[in-house]
Structures are given as C-alpha cells and as structure tokens.
Amino acid sequence: MNSFLKYLNQMVPLSEAVQEAISEITIRRVIPGNTLFFQNGDVCKEFHFLENGLARVFYHKDGKEVTAWFASEGQIVSAIDSLFTGQPSFYNIQMTEDSVIWSLQFNKIEPVFQKYPVVERLGRLLITQNYLLLDERMKLFAFCSAEERYEKLLIQIPDITQRVKLGHIASYLGISQEHLSRIRAGLRHGHA
Known part of the structure; x- marks a missing residue:
C-alpha cells in the first residue's frame, strides 16, 4: 500500500x-x-x-x-x-x-x-x-506576533530552516529577513 x-x-x-x-x-x-x-x-x-x-x-x-x-x-x-x-x-x-x-x-x-x-x-x-x-x-x-508565528512554524516543520531559504520563511511570516534574524537570535538566547 x-x-x-x-x-x-x-x-x-x-x-x-x-x-x-x-x-x-x-x-x-x-x-x-x-x-x-x-x-x-x-x-x-x-x-x-x-x-x-x-x-x-x-x-x-x-x-x-x-x-x-x-x-x-x-x-x-x-x-x-x-x-x-x-x-x-x-x-x-x-x-x-x-x-x-x-x-x-x-x-x-x-x-x-x-x-x-x-x-x-x-x-x-x-x-x-x-x-x-x-x-x-x-x-x-x-x-499572534511574528515570534509566535515563527515558533508555530517550527512546531509544524521543525527543520524548515535547513530546508528552505530564510527569505521564504520571512515572506511567509510577513516580516523582513532582518526581523526574522532577530527573532531567531532571540530564540537561541532564550528570549523572543
């Protein structure tokens, strides 16, 4: 099957x-x-x-x-x-x-x-x-804030940052790539 x-x-x-x-x-x-x-x-x-x-x-x-x-x-x-x-x-x-x-x-x-x-x-x-x-x-x-949208995306597709361009993720979230970089840095350091 x-x-x-x-x-x-x-x-x-x-x-x-x-x-x-x-x-x-x-x-x-x-x-x-x-x-x-x-x-x-x-x-x-x-x-x-x-x-x-x-x-x-x-x-x-x-x-x-x-x-x-x-x-x-x-x-x-x-x-x-x-x-x-x-x-x-x-x-x-x-x-x-x-x-x-x-x-x-x-x-x-x-x-x-x-x-x-x-x-x-x-x-x-x-x-x-x-x-x-x-x-x-x-x-x-x-x-939801951009940070919350990003966190939910990571729950749905945990390895998405390795699978698509960050610009495409930023576009999906409705934010700039620079804003996405700040969100990702905040999550790595334990705060968003």
Whole structure:
C-alpha cells in the first residue's frame, strides 16, 4: 500500500476495491528540488499528497514573491483556488527539495464518488482538514506576533530552516529577513 493510501486509510478505512479505484486515478511523481511544479495562470487539475519533500506555495505581489504556505511530508498541496473553480490560479507551487508526490486527477474522481460513497466522505474530510489549516493560518496573522508565528512554524516543520531559504520563511511570516534574524537570535538566547 502506498503512502497516500495509508494516509487516506487513517482517515477512513478503505476496502481493497476503493483503494484500487483511487490508485487508478493517482500518479506517483518524483520531482527534483527547486522545480516550479505549478505556475500561476494555469488551471489546476490535481491535488497532491507529499510522500516526502517540501512544497512552497507562493504568489507575486508588487514584483515580489510572497510565500502563502509550506506543505511537508504527509500533507496535501494544490492550487485550491483553481482546482475547485476551473479558473486560472494566482498561485505557484515550487518543490524546494527532491520530493515524491502522489497526484490525484480531480477530473476523474466523480465516477469514484458515485460508485463509492465512502470516497465522497473522504473528500469532505480532506476539504474540512484543509479549511481548518487555512483558518489556523488566518488566526496566526490575526492574533499572534511574528515570534509566535515563527515558533508555530517550527512546531509544524521543525527543520524548515535547513530546508528552505530564510527569505521564504520571512515572506511567509510577513516580516523582513532582518526581523526574522532577530527573532531567531532571540530564540537561541532564550528570549523572543
């Protein structure tokens, strides 16, 4: 059983037939690091489960790249704005390191939903889970300081500073790279 099916089975136990149906519409990809995997302006037709590696989702604003979020092992990443609407996306997805992903072809899921209602339930659970992640990110910016946002990021992805550029982390936190350096220095010395 591949890692994507294991992930799904943790959410809802799936029969062999359901696992086979999902496998038939899923593609395993090995992507080299620093690859722009999806580009803004394109229409997203898949969502991706990261078996290993790290993805950075970003957009452009005022001529600069702004990191919207990171996804690491065991998480889903996609240009959701495009996947559900069929419209071109504002987002880019970059694999920041060598990655293995499982890509589910969204345009082939409807017959699986119809044949196996448990898969539709699974889809709702995935959407709910990702909505809650988005809600958590909004709360981080509404209620937490930059230091608290950084600490929460380190809890989610403890080795992120070794895996992505500090400028991308600063952009995600909504601060300058200099401010991030001060936060990191404060944490090393036991105060933020």
